[in-house]
Amino acid sequence: MGKGFYISKPLGFVLFGLGVGAVLTIFALSVVYSQEKRKNEVNARDGTRMVTTAAPHSTSAPSNEPWDKYRLPDTLLPAYYNVTLWPRLVPDEQGMYIFTGKSGVALTCVKETNLIIIHSNELNFTLTSEMHHAKLAGLGGTSAPVILKTWFQIQTQFMVILLKDNLQVGKSYWLYMEFRGELSDDLGGFYRSQYTENGVKKVVATTQMQPTAARNAFPCFDEPSMKAVFHLTLLHPPGTVALANDIFIRHSCSDFPLDTENVTIDDQEVLQTRFEPTEKMSTYLLAFVISEFTNLRSPSEANVLIRIWGRREAIESGQGDYALSVTFPILKYLENYYNTTYPLSKSDQVALPDFAAGAMENWGLVTYREQSLFYDPKVSSNEDKEWVVTVITHELAHMWFGNLVTMRWWNDLWLNEGFASYVSYLGADYAEPTWNIKDLMVLQQVQRAFGVDALVSSHPLSSREDEVITPDQIDQLFDTITYSKGAAVLRMLSEFLTESAFAKGLHNYLHEYAYSNTVYTDLWKKLQEVNSSIQLPASINEIMNRWILQMGFPVVTINTRTGIISQQHFLIHPDAVVDKPSDYNYEWFVPITWMKSGSNMGQHWLLTKTASYEPMKTDTDWLLANLNVTGYYRVNYDPQNWERLLTQLTADHKIIPVLNRGQIIDDAFNLARAQIINITLALRTTKYLYEEKEYIPWESAIRNFEYFFLMFDRTEVYGPLQTYLQRKVKPLFDHFKVITSNWTRKPPRYMDQYNQINAVSMACKTGVKGCSELTRMWYRQWMKNPDSNPIPTNLKITVYCNAIAAGGVEEWDFGWQMFKNSTIAAEAEKLLYGLSCTKEPWLLNRYLEFTIEPNLVRKQDVAFAIVYISGNVIGQPLVWDFVRANWEHLTKDYDDGSFFFGRLIRGITRKFSTEFDLQQLQRFKEDIAASSFSFGTQAIEQAIEQTKANIKWVSENKVQVMNWLIEQSA
Ligand SMILES: *[C@@H]1O[C@H](CO)[C@@H](O)[C@H](O)[C@H]1NC(C)=O
Ligand SMILES: *[C@@H]1O[C@H](CO)[C@@H](O)[C@H](O)[C@H]1NC(C)=O
Ligand SMILES: *[C@@H]1O[C@H](CO)[C@@H](O)[C@H](O)[C@H]1NC(C)=O
Ligand SMILES: [Zn+2]
Numbered sequence: 010m011g012k013g014f015y016i017s018k019p020l021g022f023v024l025f026g027l028g029v030g031a032v033l034t035i036f037a038l039s040v041v042y043s044q045e046k047r048k049n050e051v052n053a054r055d056g057t058r059m060v061t062t063a064a065p066h067s068t069s070a071p072s073n074e075p076w077d078k079y080r081l082p083d084t085l086l087p088a089y090y091n092v093t094l095w096p097r098l099v100p101d102e103q104g105m106y107i108f109t110g111k112s113g114v115a116l117t118c119v120k121e122t123n124l125i126i127i128h129s130n131e132l133n134f135t136l137t138s139e140m141h142h143a144k145l146a147g148l149g150g151t152s153a154p155v156i157l158k159t160w161f162q163i164q165t166q167f168m169v170i171l172l173k174d175n176l177q178v179g180k181s182y183w184l185y186m187e188f189r190g191e192l193s194d195d196l197g198g199f200y201r202s203q204y205t206e207n208g209v210k211k212v213v214a215t216t217q218m219q220p221t222a223a224r225n226a227f228p229c230f231d232e233p234s235m236k237a238v239f240h241l242t243l244l245h246p247p248g249t250v251a252l253a254n255d256i257f258i259r260h261s262c263s264d265f266p267l268d269t270e271n272v273t274i275d276d277q278e279v280l281q282t283r284f285e286p287t288e289k290m291s292t293y294l295l296a297f298v299i300s301e302f303t304n305l306r307s308p309s310e311a312n313v314l315i316r317i318w319g320r321r322e323a324i325e326s327g328q329g330d331y332a333l334s335v336t337f338p339i340l341k342y343l344e345n346y347y348n349t350t351y352p353l354s355k356s357d358q359v360a361l362p363d364f365a366a367g368a369m370e371n372w373g374l375v376t377y378r379e380q381s382l383f384y385d386p387k388v389s390s391n392e393d394k395e396w397v398v399t400v401i402t403h404e405l406a407h408m409w410f411g412n413l414v415t416m417r418w419w420n421d422l423w424l425n426e427g428f429a430s431y432v433s434y435l436g437a438d439y440a441e442p443t444w445n446i447k448d449l450m451v452l453q454q455v456q457r458a459f460g461v462d463a464l465v466s467s468h469p470l471s472s473r474e475d476e477v478i479t480p481d482q483i484d485q486l487f488d489t490i491t492y493s494k495g496a497a498v499l500r501m502l503s504e505f506l507t508e509s510a511f512a513k514g515l516h517n518y519l520h521e522y523a524y525s526n527t528v529y530t531d532l533w534k535k536l537q538e539v540n541s542s543i544q545l546p547a548s549i550n551e552i553m554n555r556w557i558l559q560m561g562f563p564v565v566t567i568n569t570r571t572g573i574i575s576q577q578h579f580l581i582h583p584d585a586v587v588d589k590p591s592d593y594n595y596e597w598f599v600p601i602t603w604m605k606s607g608s609n610m611g612q613h614w615l616l617t618k619t620a621s622y623e624p625m626k627t628d629t630d631w632l633l634a635n636l637n638v639t640g641y642y643r644v645n646y647d648p649q650n651w652e653r654l655l656t657q658l659t660a661d662h663k664i665i666p667v668l669n670r671g672q673i674i675d676d677a678f679n680l681a682r683a684q685i686i687n688i689t690l691a692l693r694t695t696k697y698l699y700e701e702k703e704y705i706p707w708e709s710a711i712r713n714f715e716y717f718f719l720m721f722d723r724t725e726v727y728g729p730l731q732t733y734l735q736r737k738v739k740p741l742f743d744h745f746k747v748i749t750s751n752w753t754r755k756p757p758r759y760m761d762q763y764n765q766i767n768a769v770s771m772a773c774k775t776g777v778k779g780c781s782e783l784t785r786m787w788y789r790q791w792m793k794n795p796d797s798n799p800i801p802t803n804l805k806i807t808v809y810c811n812a813i814a815a816g817g818v819e820e821w822d823f824g825w826q827m828f829k830n831s832t833i834a835a836e837a838e839k840l841l842y843g844l845s846c847t848k849e850p851w852l853l854n855r856y857l858e859f860t861i862e863p864n865l866v867r868k869q870d871v872a873f874a875i876v877y878i879s880g881n882v883i884g885q886p887l888v889w890d891f892v893r894a895n896w897e898h899l900t901k902d903y904d905d906g907s908f909f910f911g912r913l914i915r916g917i918t919r920k921f922s923t924e925f926d927l928q929q930l931q932r933f934k935e936d937i938a939a940s941s942f943s944f945g946t947q948a949i950e951q952a953i954e955q956t957k958a959n960i961k962w963v964s965e966n967k968v969q970v971m972n973w974l975i976e977q978s979a
Contacts, residue, residue: 076126076162076169079478080232084122087230087237088115088181089286094227095244095279096192096199096214096299106192106201108214112227113185114237115148118176123154125176125184128224128231129161129168131198135187143170148181166221166480168228186228194363198225199297202363204320206301213300214245215361215376217369220419220487221480223292233291234417234526241284244274245299251282252298252318254290254373256355287372288352289524291415296371298359305333313340313351319360319383328383332358332397335440339402342439343409346432348516352413352523358382358401368400370407370429377404380835388836390803391762395437395446402436403429414519417526419483420472423557424529426487427470427495430454431503444759450500451638451668452708456675458493459643462561463581463679465588470494470557471529490560497641498556502549504639505600505612506540514539529557546614552598556641559591564643564680565599565615567634569650572626574601575619579643582958583684600640606630606657607664631657637668643676645685658697670701671709678713688966689973696977698737702744704764711767717970719920720963722882729974735775736978742772742780752783755801762803770807781815788812792823805836809843821852829865841870845877845884853884857891861898872909876916888917893933897940910945918952922959930956 075082096108114127125145134143147153154174161168168186176182192201192214202213216226224231243251251269269282287295303324307315315336317329336356344350353373360382368377381400384393406429416425431454434447461467470490477483503511514536522531533549545552556562563576578587578595587595599615605627613622625632631653634644646654654665654673662670674694681691695710714734721727745768748756756762772780787800787808800808813820821844828840844856859865860874875892878884892899892913900910918930934949 075124076167077165079165079480081128081230081235082120082122082124082126084118084120085116085125085176085230086119087235088117089238089240090114090227090229091240091242092227093242093244094199094297095274096201098201098212098214098246098249098299106212107189108192108199108226109187109189110227111185111187112229113183114229115181115183116230117181118178121175121178123172123175125170125172126167127170127184127228128166128221129188129228130166130222130224132188132190132225132228134168135189143168144185145170145172146183146185148183151177151180151182153182166224188228190225196363196365198222202361204362206320206322211301213298213302213361215298215300215359216296216371217365217376218295218371219293219369220483221293223295226295229292231292233293233415233419236289236291236415236524236526238289239287239295241287241297243282243284243297243299244272244279245282247271247278247280249280249299249301251280252296252300252357252359252374253284254294254296254371255285255287255353256314290372290412294370294372294412294415296369296374296376298361298374298376300359302359304357305329307333307337313353314355315340316355316357317360317382318357319379320362323360323379323383326385328385329360331384331386331394332382332401335398335401336405338440339398339405339436342436343402343405343432346435346512346515347409347519348512349409349413349519351408353408356405356408358404368404370404370411372408372412375404385833386802388802388833390805390835391759392803393835395441395444395449398437398440399433399446402440403433406432406436409519410515413524414522415526417528418474418477419486420474420477421527421529422483422486423470423491423495424532426492427497427499430492430496431499441759446759448668448705448760450496451671452705454493454496454500455638455641456709456712457489458497458641459562459675459679461489462494463579463683465580465582465585467560469560470498494641498553501556501600501639501641502536502553505545506536506543506549510540510543511536546616547598555593555597559593559595559597560589561587561595562642563595563597563599564645564683564685565601565634566645567625567632567650568647569625569627569632570647571621572623573619573621574613574615574625576615576642577618579679579683581679581683597642599642601634602636602639603632603634604636605632610636633665633669633673635669635672637666638672643679644672645676645680651686651690655693655696658694659700662697662700667703667705670703671705674706675709675713682962688969692970692973695737699740702741702761702764704760704767707741707764707767711771720922720959721967721970722920723885724967726967726971726974729971729978731775732978733974734771735777738768738771738775739777741768742777745769746779752801755803766803766807769804770811773807773811781811784808784811785815788816788820792820795823795827806839806842809839810846813843814846814848816847817849818852821847821849825859838870838873841866841874842877845874845881847881848883850883850887853878853881853887854891857887861895872913872916875913879917879919885917885920889929892917893936896937911948914945914948914952915955918956921952921956922963924960927953927956927960 090112092110092112094108094110097106100106116125143156143159145153145156154172154176156170157173158171159168190199192199194201194203197217199214199216202215204211218226221231223229239254241253243253245251269280272279272281298318300318301321302318303321304316304318305324307313315333317324317333317336319329323329336358340351340356355373356375357373358375358377360377360379362379364376364378366378368375368381377400380393381397384397407425410428410432411425416422434450438444438446468490472486477486514532517539518532518535521535530550533553537549540549561578561580564579565574565576567574576596576599580587596618601613601615602610603613603625604610611624613624632646632650633654635642657664658670658673665673677686677691677694680686681688698707698710701707717730721730741764745756745765746752748761749765756765769780769784773784784807790799809824813824824840824844828837828844831837831840845853847853857875857878860871866874875888879888921927921930930949930953934946934953937946937949
């Protein structure tokens with residue numbers, strides 16, 4: 010699936026000290042929300058919804074019956090399916106949206122059996138003949154055994170067919186079924202999405218099969234290794250277009266489907282579109298979309314038909330133009346990188362108004378959230394654009410890696426997703442060569458993975474096949490480790506093999522395993538074959554197993570006085586206890602690249618816990634390791650070397666590569682959190698920032714200071730912290746004023762466009778003169794002329810926030826009006842955040858009241874709005890009172906997802922750091938336990954843990970930090 014399960018949507022990158030945490034997982038929120046909802050539904054109706062024949066065995070008792078196991082037996086293989094589906098885009102008499110279907114599957118028996126077990130979930134079967142739900146026939150003249158009994162196993166999502174006699178090995182059979190299902194709005198399986206166009210409601214029927222929802226659309230062998238060919242036919246209302254993985258059978262030069270015909274079924278006029286048979290593929294990659302969308306298409310010189318689909322209004326206003334213009338170059342790049350032509354005849358990409366993840370790589374028919382495919386230069390920011398190009402590359406990278414060659418089972422999901430996440434930067438770099446986007450991998454993937462992977466609650470990248478069985482276990486794999494750590498370790502591998510050797514191995518891998526399934530060791534094998542000449546200290550298998558089979562990563566300590574290097578499992582909480590044993594004893598084979606005083610470079614493998622390595626010994630040079638942070642580890646040094654690095658930063662920071670300037674700051678702050686080095690050493694890595702103009706070091710510093718703001722913004726440390734940062738950021742603010750000709754132009758370099766956001770938001774936050782005036786001036790201009798917003802798109806979030814903070818009710822009310830009038834989601838979100846910045850308690854209280862009026866703020870945004878307000882130092886206590894006072898109301902209105910409360914509780918307690926906070930939280934927990942609304946108790950437990958950790962951190966660091974900051978301004 011597309012990024013977005015875990016990565017921030019664009020807004021996340023630029024918020025400082027406030028709503029960041031909340032926005033980071035907005036996509037994840039909606040996914041989990043809908044899954045949560047689905048789960049509740051199933052539970053509520055367990056046993057009644059789909060069963061038409063009682064199961065012969067209880068579904069809850071553990072049993073050894075094949076239908077009680079979640080995995081399919083190895084007796085049958087599907088060869089091809091014929092599927093006809095007919096979604097109704099208007100509700101039936103009961104107000105339900107439904108679809109009906111007929112499907113047949115040709116299966117081959119590979120082990121004698123008298124059972125057919127096939128996935129089917131939430132489908133009702135039409136009784137065909139003799140009380141059976143299915144018909145079985147022999148293919149090619151064989152006769153099929155008689156069906157004795159058919160039933161459903163709700164828990165394992167199977168339809169089970171018991172036969173009178175055995176199926177014969179080597180023979181093929183045809184299993185045929187008719188069924189109906191609900192076209193619900195839960196964003197999974199075959200579902201509906203809605204939007205309004207010119208005041209008319211439009212319904213779209215679309216799909217999201219990954220990981221285990223193809224079985225909700227039609228009965229199928231729903232495991233990734235059960236590849237088959239699909240012959241699909243869709244019935245749909247006149248005026249709509251049907252899309253599927255393959256092209257509809259058509260005239261070669263026209264879009265007009267040759268094989269769409271008018272048919273009359275049950276007295277209804279419908280269109281029937283038949284599609285070319287697909288390639289041999291996995292069920293989770295199937296997709297169909299029925300809509301009134303229009304499209305943009307590629308220039309005719311492209312050998313592949315490329316189309317971008319979406320709402321007519323969006324397409325006609327040019328929002329799909331950017332996606333269209335980058336798709337062809339990205340496909341070319343990938344064909345070249347993999348040295349393999351695009352496997353299909355067309356590439357459709359569809360933007361859907363309702364979509365759970367960021368995007369989904371259905372083979373030949375990629376589906377997106379509108380924000381992941383559409384880009385409007387007038388309102389969208391750089392990040393929005395970057396998001397589009399990287400998501401498109403991520404999905405297109407899957408067309409080969411994942412779709413052509415597919416993991417055998419979900420335990421190897423990390424390889425699929427980590428790979429696409431890594432390659433998304435390479436393809437985006439090709440499409441936008443001036444951006445230097447590959448550097449952002451360090452911030453967006455490596456540092457992000459470090460954050461989660463430094464906790465004892467982390468997990469290894471790769472799981473055993475038998476550890477991931479149920480749909481819930483599979484869903485849980487879509488996390489930061491899978492995507493970001495996966496990308497980080499593959500980047501490390503590609504770097505030490507060299508990118509060209511890595512790509513060569515990939516080509517051989519794709520070539521050998523096309524249309525089939527693999528495990529990760531198959532890739533290692535192919536890489537090993539082409540790289541036998543490269544000097545490695547061990548096989549790729551031995552090196553990589555240490556990174557993927559054990560959780561976490563090392564901190565490498567280099568003692569430049571003795572030349573001794575050592576490694577240790579890095580844990581952010583010093584008292585944490587690791588209770589998962591590792592076969593590798595939490596030691597890694599670490600590729601250490603290094604540089605001495607800016608010139609002398611080398612590489613060395615650390616293969617043991619401790620080793621001595623002469624070339625790293627020095628008394629005079631500074632030594633820097635993990636160049637460009639290509640290795641997935643942190644680095645610590647002896648105190649003298651730290652001093653030499655700090656001296657170099659102040660004397661001439663440009664000698665140190667820009668990625669490593671960010672690394673020095675990020676490593677130092679994290680080593681301090683883990684109590685490996687002193688907090689003042691970490692603070693000192695930021696002293697040189699008054700000379701720094703680059704984005705990556707600034708961003709690293711700002712992210713690390715975020716915790717300081719959370720802990721200290723209500724204490725006496727706040728003043729000195731402001732003063733310190735104000736001095737650091739003022740030169741940056743002035744620099745941007747110059748290079749933008751007094752804020753009238755965009756900075757020319759892409760990374761500067763990012764850093765301009767940091768400059769303005771930090772300057773305003775710390776009170777640099779001129780900043781507040783600037784943001785207010787822009788905002789006032791906008792208030793005077795609401796139809797033309799003069800604020801540079803990249804700076805909108807910052808400007809809204811600061812102008813509303815500096816203003817009063819007039820500014821707030823204007824922002825609120827604009828929020829309500831906004832038709833573009835990205836714009837509305839920025840305002841939703843900006844409105845939380847006011848300093849007026851009564852406005853904040855009123856805003857809080859507004860959030861729970863369903864016709865004022867959309868339900869999906871409520872938790873974000875409340876968390877944003879709690880990020881405001883004045884809003885924090887108001888939110889806390891508000892949530893406690895309205896707990897019952899909130900639980901009633903949002904009762905379909907305990908995730909909502911988890912998010913809310915974690916968000917609003919992030920600043921908790923005193924004994925008083927802790928007491929209040931504990932009392933709240935008791936109150937909830939005593940009431941009948943016990944949602945969110947687990948989140949409260951976690952918040953209590955976090956509060957205790959915060960109290961400890963503050964007590965250990967506050968005085969030191971305070972004294973150090975005061976010294977700096979002396
Ligand atoms: C399945 O559909 C294909 C293509 O329409 C057709 O040729 C084939 O006979 C069908 N198979 C069965 C068993 O109906
Ligand atoms: C399936 O059957 C159940 C039980 O009769 C019913 O509640 C449900 O609405 C049916 N679903 C559809 C899509 O017909
Ligand atoms: C279906 O019928 C409509 C009018 O009844 C006609 O305009 C349309 O061209 C027909 N479509 C096909 C594919 O025959
Ligand atoms: Zn993906």
